[in-house]
Each structure stands twice: as structure tokens, then as C-alpha cells.
Amino acid sequence: MNYQQTVDYLYQHLPMFTRVGAAALKNDLHNTLELCALLDNPQHKFKSIHIAGTNGKGSTSHMLAAVLQQAGYKTGLYTSPHLQDFRERIRVNGQLVPEEFVVEFTEQMQDAIAKIEPSFFELTVAMAFHYFALEQVDIAVIEVGLGGRLDSTNVITPELSVITNISYDHMHILGNTLPLIAAEKAGIIKPGVPVVIGETQQEVQPVFLEKAAAMQAPIHFADQEWLVQESKLSGSGLELGVVNKQQPEMKHIHLDLGGQYQEKNILSVLSALKILQLGGWEIPETAVQEGLSHVRKLTGLRGRWEVVSKHPLLVMDVGHNEAGIAEIMQQLRHTVYQKLHIVVGFVKDKAVDAVLPLFPVTASYYFCKAQIPRALDELTLMEMATAHGLKGHAYGTVQEALQAAKQHAHKEDLILVCGSFFVVAEAM
Incomplete structure (x- = not known):
């Protein structure tokens, strides 16, 4: 098969949520774990950051990847869905996974596909993890597909978890109240792994506090740590003045993404970076500034204002x-x-x-x-x-x-x- 035939095969043979909806979802992690086991468990071979949330998780993932890349780390990025090319889902340092890899992986896994009958998303997650392991990335930013607790990506043990916000979406799958939706997203909180919650929302805050306490996971609410004091749309994005509530000195950030809603996402990003820095990751301020001002160029993010x-x-x-x-x-x-x-x-x-x-x-x-x-x-x-x-x-x-x-x-x-x-x- 050539690349186009391979992608057609994946679309036609594997149930795909984005095309057919809930019928494509499996309500456990069994298939993903089985696929990963056949690949010698690549999910344990690289460090990662796991990002969930109703809105903003894509932008937040790309921003973090851009900064880590700029800091000199070989950075994997897994996001979904794609806009134009299937390979947008899997990148290393902003470069799309090669077509040959997609073809070879799919051919190699054909017996497993017939036996396990995974969904499109389950196979894609396994493909991404296998690629990141082979590429020996320093760290990979992994965006949750849907929910969190039962999402195929939830087989990693990350350095850090991020949940951007909670609002109504996919209620027929995640539940029809905000606390129920939050409980599904909180499923990515792991024992002892710090978690950043982007927005303090009265209705769901207790869900996160309870889950974090049960997991003994340090919890940080980004909007309680940072404040956007100045915000101006420029021709090339957003000019932001952000202060850490502990240190009143203002941080000036040029973000190359339009859309004032990025003000919320930037807080999650800054809290996440602070935790990584305290955990020994070398992320100088210049990398933060440069990364955020070139997100599109570094990671290929599209479709946000x-x-x-x-x-x-x-x-x-x-x-x-x-x-x-x-x-x-x-x-x-x-x-x-x-x-x-x-x-x-x-x-x-x-x-x-x-x-x-x-x-x-x-x-x-x-x-x-x-x-x-x-x-x-x-x-x-x-x-x-x-x-x-x-x-x-x-x-x-x-x-x-x-x-x-x-x-x-x-x-x-x-x-x-x-x-x-x-x-x-x-x-x-």
C-alpha cells in the first residue's frame, strides 16, 4: 500500500468517532493496552505531559510543545483530530510523522487489527507512542481525545497533567452535568503526579480537589497563580502582560495566536512550565518568550482564530x-x-x-x-x-x-x- 491507500484503509476498516460518533468508542482501555503490549509498551519509554479539558487543550498542547522545543528538548506532540493531513496528529519538533512510517506501521499491525478490532483512535494512539519511543523523544505532549478516564491516551504516567476547563460537550458520553464531565476529565490525574487546572469553576472545583487528594497529586489552579493584567490584539497575535500573584513583576508575552480566549490557555501553560522548571527541566525565560511568539511556525497549529x-x-x-x-x-x-x-x-x-x-x-x-x-x-x-x-x-x-x-x-x-x-x- 502507498500512503494514500494506507490512510483510506484506516478510515474504512476502523470505526472512527469523528466520522460516525459514539459507535466508534470502546468504554475501556483494553484494546490500547493490548496494542501497546504488542509494541513492547512504548508508552513507558518516554516522558510525557497529559492534557485534557473541554476547550483549549489543543492550543495549550501546542504552546507547551513550542516552548519545550525552543528549550532544546526533542518534543513529541500528539493531537486530534487533524485538519488536512492525518499526519498532523503525530509530530516530533513540529515535523509530521513520515508517510513511510504510517505505511510500515499499518502493514506491521494488520494481523493485530484483524484480531483486536481497535478503533481508529486506539490504533492512532499506539502508532504515536511507538513513533515517539523509536524517535527517543525527551518528552511528548499528549492531548486527550475525549473525556480522560477511558480515553486511549490514558495509559501513560506523565510528568504532569493539565485540565484546561470544563463545559458542556459530548454529554451523551461524558454525562449531562458539569461535575460528571469533570469526573471523567479528572480520570487523567495520576498518583503523585502534579496537576494544573486551568480555571477555577465553583461547580467542579470539589471534584478535582477530591480526586487530587485521593491520588496524593499536588494540585494547582492556574487562574489562582497568574493574572493577565494587560491584553492587546496586534496584527500578529496577542500582546499580554501577565503577573504571577506571588511576584508582582509583570511578564510581557507576545503570543502569535489570535483570539482573546488564548488569555485563559496561557495561564495553564505558565503554571505547567513553572512546575516543570521546579522539577528540574531547564526551560529558560528566552525559550518561553521565543516559543510562545512562534507557536504556529514551531508546531504547525492552525484553525484558532x-x-x-x-x-x-x-x-x-x-x-x-x-x-x-x-x-x-x-x-x-x-x-x-x-x-x-x-x-x-x-x-x-x-x-x-x-x-x-x-x-x-x-x-x-x-x-x-x-x-x-x-x-x-x-x-x-x-x-x-x-x-x-x-x-x-x-x-x-x-x-x-x-x-x-x-x-x-x-x-x-x-x-x-x-x-x-x-x-x-x-x-x-
């Missing part, structure tokens, strides 16, 4: 749940434009009715459907949106919707593409 073109301003953001969309709408208030055009599509298992009221009724909408089985039908979405006072037209594909938005937009307008990773991926 990403300005694709100007006149009209075209922005893409993978925000797709209630909290994520709320942050995008907040960002719109800081953006100058004449008229707003929103290209939007969702997947069926999202609480779309809870998200639609967040969108402005003054925008023009281009309702669309990504080409995956899990996508919500564009006509159904338009009907739901109309009930919330949102006006627009439906398009069978993302590209048709984007082309229509471009035709209707004037030079000073803003076109926003959001609602789902898959809508952004197809727009790109």
Missing part, C-alpha cells in the same frame, strides 16, 4: 461547542468589520439548540454540511437556526457555502467559518 485572508477578512476557528462558540462571539466584539457573513455547520451529536442563541441575528448565514456521516443536514440546521432568528441559505457542501459568502462579501466585511473541525478542514 486564523486569519486566512484580508479584504474581505476571512477567519477560521474550530470552536464547536457552547463555550467555544461563546469565545468566538466575544472575539467578534473586538474585531472591526462592516457586515458579518458566517459559514457554519455542526455535527449531529452537538447540543446545537444551546449554541444557536449565541450567534448574532444581524449576520448573513451560509448553512452547510461537512462530508462526514456525523454531519448535521444543512436544511435541518437552517430550520433550527431560523427558529432562533438567524437568516441565510443552505448549501450541500462547505466549499459551496464559502464561495457564496465570498461572492456576497464586500472588502470591509468579515467572513467567519466555524461550528466544527470538519467544516474548517473542508474550508481550508
Whole structure:
């Protein structure tokens, strides 16, 4: 098989959550452990940082990887889903895993695939861990796929765990209250391993304190340790003035990521780096500054308030749940434009009715459907949106919707593409 045939084989033969939803999930770690055992347990052969949370875990993972890379460590990065190329999920020092490795690994594992019948995600996790072990990375930043406790990535014992925040998402799998969702995410807290919680949220704080106490894991709430005192959007990202509440001296950070919501993620990153430094990792301040100002270049992060073109301003953001969309709408208030055009599509298992009221009724909408089985039908979405006072037209594909938005937009307008990773991926 060549690379394209291999990727097609993986998509077609392995159940994939991002395409089909909950049917692809296994509710235990058995398959992942079995796959790893066949590979001589690569998950024990490198140091790691484990990152969970409802929103911001991707950005936080990329930021940490960028700083570690800049500090001279050979850094693995595992994230999901990908936007354009399957290999985006597995990187070392920002470089995508080679196509040959993906082909060879898949061929090597074909008997195991037939016997174990893993999901797409389970096999991908095993592939990433095997690659990081072979590459002898100094450390790997591992982003949780979904939840935490039963996520395939939860077979590592990291140096540090990070949980960015908790909000409503995947309720049909993780539970329909914030404490239930938090309990699933808290499943990544390991005995004696420090954990950073990005946001102090009254409703879920006791869940984390209780779990950390049971695991004798030192717990840090990032927003209790750091404070963003100054924040300014510049053409190339965010200019931040951050203070550690213990030492009032201000730290000036240039972050090359747009989106004011990164202010929250930066606190998790700074708390995590502090713990690593205290644990003996050599991460000089210059590496912190350089890493954060070149996250995109160092790690290839995309789709977070990403300005694709100007006149009209075209922005893409993978925000797709209630909290994520709320942050995008907040960002719109800081953006100058004449008229707003929103290209939007969702997947069926999202609480779309809870998200639609967040969108402005003054925008023009281009309702669309990504080409995956899990996508919500564009006509159904338009009907739901109309009930919330949102006006627009439906398009069978993302590209048709984007082309229509471009035709209707004037030079000073803003076109926003959001609602789902898959809508952004197809727009790109």
C-alpha cells in the first residue's frame, strides 16, 4: 500500500468517532493496552505531559510543545483530530510523522487489527507512542481525545497533567452535568503526579480537589497563580502582560495566536512550565518568550482564530461547542468589520439548540454540511437556526457555502467559518 491507500484503509476498516460518533468508542482501555503490549509498551519509554479539558487543550498542547522545543528538548506532540493531513496528529519538533512510517506501521499491525478490532483512535494512539519511543523523544505532549478516564491516551504516567476547563460537550458520553464531565476529565490525574487546572469553576472545583487528594497529586489552579493584567490584539497575535500573584513583576508575552480566549490557555501553560522548571527541566525565560511568539511556525497549529485572508477578512476557528462558540462571539466584539457573513455547520451529536442563541441575528448565514456521516443536514440546521432568528441559505457542501459568502462579501466585511473541525478542514 502507498500512503494514500494506507490512510483510506484506516478510515474504512476502523470505526472512527469523528466520522460516525459514539459507535466508534470502546468504554475501556483494553484494546490500547493490548496494542501497546504488542509494541513492547512504548508508552513507558518516554516522558510525557497529559492534557485534557473541554476547550483549549489543543492550543495549550501546542504552546507547551513550542516552548519545550525552543528549550532544546526533542518534543513529541500528539493531537486530534487533524485538519488536512492525518499526519498532523503525530509530530516530533513540529515535523509530521513520515508517510513511510504510517505505511510500515499499518502493514506491521494488520494481523493485530484483524484480531483486536481497535478503533481508529486506539490504533492512532499506539502508532504515536511507538513513533515517539523509536524517535527517543525527551518528552511528548499528549492531548486527550475525549473525556480522560477511558480515553486511549490514558495509559501513560506523565510528568504532569493539565485540565484546561470544563463545559458542556459530548454529554451523551461524558454525562449531562458539569461535575460528571469533570469526573471523567479528572480520570487523567495520576498518583503523585502534579496537576494544573486551568480555571477555577465553583461547580467542579470539589471534584478535582477530591480526586487530587485521593491520588496524593499536588494540585494547582492556574487562574489562582497568574493574572493577565494587560491584553492587546496586534496584527500578529496577542500582546499580554501577565503577573504571577506571588511576584508582582509583570511578564510581557507576545503570543502569535489570535483570539482573546488564548488569555485563559496561557495561564495553564505558565503554571505547567513553572512546575516543570521546579522539577528540574531547564526551560529558560528566552525559550518561553521565543516559543510562545512562534507557536504556529514551531508546531504547525492552525484553525484558532486564523486569519486566512484580508479584504474581505476571512477567519477560521474550530470552536464547536457552547463555550467555544461563546469565545468566538466575544472575539467578534473586538474585531472591526462592516457586515458579518458566517459559514457554519455542526455535527449531529452537538447540543446545537444551546449554541444557536449565541450567534448574532444581524449576520448573513451560509448553512452547510461537512462530508462526514456525523454531519448535521444543512436544511435541518437552517430550520433550527431560523427558529432562533438567524437568516441565510443552505448549501450541500462547505466549499459551496464559502464561495457564496465570498461572492456576497464586500472588502470591509468579515467572513467567519466555524461550528466544527470538519467544516474548517473542508474550508481550508
